[in-house]
Amino acid sequence: MTSEYQIRVRPQVAANEQSLKAWLADEYGFDVRTCQGVRILKRSIDARQRTIFVNLKVRVYVNEMPADDEYVHTEYGDVSDRPQVIVVGAGPGGLFAALRLIELGLCPIVLERGKNVRDRKRDLAEISRTQQVDPESNYCFGEGGAGAYSDGKLYTRSKKRGSIDKILNVFCQHGASTAILADAHPHIGTDRLPKVIENIRNTIIRCGGEVYFQTKMTRLILEGDKVVGCVADKEYRGPVILATGHSARDVYRYLADAKIEIEAKGIAVGVRLEHPSQLIDQIQYHSRQGRGKFLPAAEYSFVTQVDGRGVYSFCMCPGGFVIPAATDKEQIVVNGMSPASRGTAWSNSGMVVEVRPEDIDNGQLTIDNGQLKMMTFQERLERLCWQQGNMKQTAPAQRMADFVNNRLSYDLPRSSYAPGLLSSPLHFWLPPMIGRRLQEGFKTFGRQAHGFLTNEAVLIAVETRTSSPVRIVRDAATLQHVRVSGLFPCGEGAGYAGGIVSAAIDGERCAEMCAEYLTSVPQS
Numbered sequence: 460m461t462s463e464y465q466i467r468v469r470p471q472v473a474a475n476e477q478s479l480k481a482w483l484a485d486e487y488g489f490d491v492r493t494c495q496g497v498r499i500l501k502r503s504i505d506a507r508q509r510t511i512f513v514n515l516k517v518r519v520y521v522n523e524m525p526a527d528d529e530y531v532h533t534e535y536g537d538v539s540d541r542p543q544v545i546v547v548g549a550g551p552g553g554l555f556a557a558l559r560l561i562e563l564g565l566c567p568i569v570l571e572r573g574k575n576v577r578d579r580k581r582d583l584a585e586i587s588r589t590q591q592v593d594p595e596s597n598y599c600f601g602e603g604g605a606g607a608y609s610d611g612k613l614y615t616r617s618k619k620r621g622s623i624d625k626i627l628n629v630f631c632q633h634g635a636s637t638a639i640l641a642d643a644h645p646h647i648g649t650d651r652l653p654k655v656i657e658n659i660r661n662t663i664i665r666c667g668g669e670v671y672f673q674t675k676m677t678r679l680i681l682e683g684d685k686v687v688g689c690v691a692d693k694e695y696r697g698p699v700i701l702a703t704g705h706s707a708r709d710v711y712r713y714l715a716d717a718k719i720e721i722e723a724k725g726i727a728v729g730v731r732l733e734h735p736s737q738l739i740d741q742i743q744y745h746s747r748q749g750r751g752k753f754l755p756a757a758e759y760s761f762v763t764q765v766d767g768r769g770v771y772s773f774c775m776c777p778g779g780f781v782i783p784a785a786t787d788k789e790q791i792v793v794n795g796m797s798p799a800s801r802g803t804a805w806s807n808s809g810m811v812v813e814v815r816p817e818d819i820d821n822g823q824l825t826i827d828n829g830q831l832k833m834m835t836f837q838e839r840l841e842r843l844c845w846q847q848g849n850m851k852q853t854a855p856a857q858r859m860a861d862f863v864n865n866r867l868s869y870d871l872p873r874s875s876y877a878p879g880l881l882s883s884p885l886h887f888w889l890p891p892m893i894g895r896r897l898q899e900g901f902k903t904f905g906r907q908a909h910g911f912l913t914n915e916a917v918l919i920a921v922e923t924r925t926s927s928p929v930r931i932v933r934d935a936a937t938l939q940h941v942r943v944s945g946l947f948p949c950g951e952g953a954g955y956a957g958g959i960v961s962a963a964i965d966g967e968r969c970a971e972m973c974a975e976y977l978t979s980v981p982q983s
Contacts, residue, residue, distance in 0.1 A: 460523060462487075462518070465514075466514075467512050468512065468513055468515065469513070470513055470751070472513075473502070473513040479517070480494045483497065483519055489521050493521050493522050495522070495523060497518070497519055497520070498517065498518045498525060498529070500641055501641050502516075503642075506745070508745070509745045509746070529637040529640070531625075533558075533628070533629055533632060535662055536561070538560075538561050539667025541565050542566065543565070543697040544560050544700060544970075545695045545698070546568065546699075546700045547689060547699060547700065547701050548571065548572075548701070548703045548949075549573075549604065550702060550704050550951075551962040551963040552702035552950025552966040552969075553569060553571075553604075554656070554963075555963035555966035555967050557569050557966075557970075559967040559971065560973070560974070561666045563974040564974075565973070565977070567663060567668040568668070568669045568697065569663065569668065569669065570676055570691050571602055571673075573596045573602065573672065574601050575602045575660075576601065576656045578596070579607075580653070582596040582601075583598060583782075587877035590852045592785045594788070598782055599704060599705075599924070600706070602660065605924070605951075606959040607652055607656055608652075612644070612774065613627065613959055613960050614645060615957075615958050615964075621968055622964070625967070626960050626963045627639050633658035636799075644758065646799070648800070649798055650799055671691075674692055675691055676689045677713075678690050678713060678717070679943075679946065681717075684942055685945050686946040698946070698947065698973050698977065701931065702950045702953070702969075703952040705927040705952050706924055708834055710952070711831060715831055719931075719940065720940070720942055721932060722830055722930050722932055723816040723831070723833045723834075724926075724929055724930040725813065725816065726814055726837070726925060726927075727773065727811035727814065728814050728836075728923050729773075730811075730897070730922055731794070731809060731810070731919040731920075732807060732810045732917075733805050733806070733807040733875065734805070734911075735805060735806075736778050737749050738915060741910070742910050742911055743757035743908075756806060757777055758777050759808070760775065761904045761907065761908075763899075763904070765812075765900055766899075768815075769812070769813040770810075770812050770900030771810075772808040773811050773922075773925055774795055774808060776797040778803045778806060779795055779797030779875070780795065780805070780807075780876075780877075782794050783877075783878055789850075790838075790842060791855075792841055793876070794924065804873075804875075809922045810900070810922075811922055812892070816833055819832060833928035834929060840921055841921060847883050847920070849881055853879045854878065855880075855881055855882075857871075857918050859914060859915075859916040859918055860912060860913060860914040862897075863898050863912065869882065874917060876919055880917070885918055886898070929954060930953065931952075931953040931954060933948045933955070938969050949962075949965055950962035950965050
């Protein structure tokens with residue numbers, strides 16, 4: 460017999476299958492010896508009160524063996540002799556577009572400007588060692604995109620655009636833990652995600668698709684108002700799914716110069732805020748002992764409004780690291796990541812302020828009106844941060860309470876940020892529309908969570924790459940560019956996603972619309 464139950468148990472009960480079996484047998488009146496297995500279908504932690512509970516949806520197998528497959532398997536056939544579609548970018552949007560094209564009987568040709576995910580890792584280590592950034596191989600460019608070495612968080616609010624479960628199951632099929640199917644905030648881990656990405660690439664190649672690294676698209680091939688391919692190291696022919704990520708500024712400049720319609724888009728800008736993980740555990744779990752033996756590193760989420768703009772936490776990384784995420788010289792950009800264990804001594808999140816296109820002319824950073832003005836704003840702020848950071852990847856930083864009270868920090872706490880920190884008056888040089896709103900937001904968050912506003916925490920500047928500063932305008936029904944047929948702007952870089960799962964969903968949708976396009980308009 461197989462039964463499903465919604466239950467609410469203490470963390471020590473949820474910690475292992477044997478204790479969970481015993482609790483279920485006692486609660487529902489069956490002999491624990493007849494229970495052949497318990498599968499957790501959904502899991503979340505309720506830490507709103509001092510007594511912590513774990514909410515579970517479980518499937519219990521009594522006198523019956525559990526099924527072998529814990530995830531839904533997708534079949535990928537041979538497409539080596541099928542029509543080609545060019546996929547520019549091997550981030551989650553591009554990779555999932557390629558997989559979906561194979562499902563639909565089309566042959567993806569994936570062009571990635573950066574290196575494969577393993578070779579890329581060496582270049583990331585060089586940033587901390589030499590303070591130099593390779594503009595084609597860094598935390599944003601390369602196989603896997605910006606998500607590959609910034610955590611692998613799979614939580615998304617994009618529930619109406621496509622099947623989140625499908626994306627998670629495909630990740631499991633390629634080596635991710637099946638725990639991501641159950642967890643409320645699923646997470647693969649920076650240390651495990653690269654192997655999953657390699658496995659996805661191997662599926663594409665095994666099925667007859669092609670994947671090329673260090674192959675940078677320089678322009679589209681246009682015949683009138685129709686895209687028929689693109690140019691990289693050579694010409695590649697076919698409709699183009701453009702999934703270049705939120706930091707491909709050369710692509711945005713090319714599109715603007717080519718008069719291919721784009722528009723400025725709102726972004727969020729701020730800092731990385733890093734606390735000792737033990738302190739966050741104590742605050743969130745209402746206990747001096749912190750997480751104890753049975754709870755994971757604690758997460759938090761804060762949001763408020765200051766003068767009509769949102770101030771909020773973003774991409775929270777419990778038990779993680781702060782990393783250097785610049786994509787070119789004379790920039791400092793920071794981001795966060797966590798290993799699968801979430802076991803480091805620090806927890807961090809982006810703390811950002813909503814910035815709209817009409818906000819940026821603030822007397823400190825005056826920028827001409829235009830399609831690229833939000834991107835220009837990002838660039839100028841990243842360069843200003845680099846100048847404040849001694850013109851290296853050493854990041855300017857300030858203790859949290861000092862920042863709120865407009866005081867210079869004469870020393871800084873230990874940090875996970877490997878290139879190093881430099882004490883700097885962020886309250887003085889951050890644009891007032893950002894700095895002042897962050898100060899007010901931190902005061903609010905400190906009232907909501909006692910102990911959160913503290914000089915044990917450090918602000919590390921600057922976080923600017925929360926989303927694309929540009930939207931490549933596309934038709935809502937066909938997902939093609941509004942004027943140029945055969946071009947499918949895709950994912951975060953096109954301004955239509957915000958994270959791994961939403962980008963993957965958008966990649967699948969673009970592949971489906973591309974298949975319809977090829978059916979209705981045969982290619983020569």
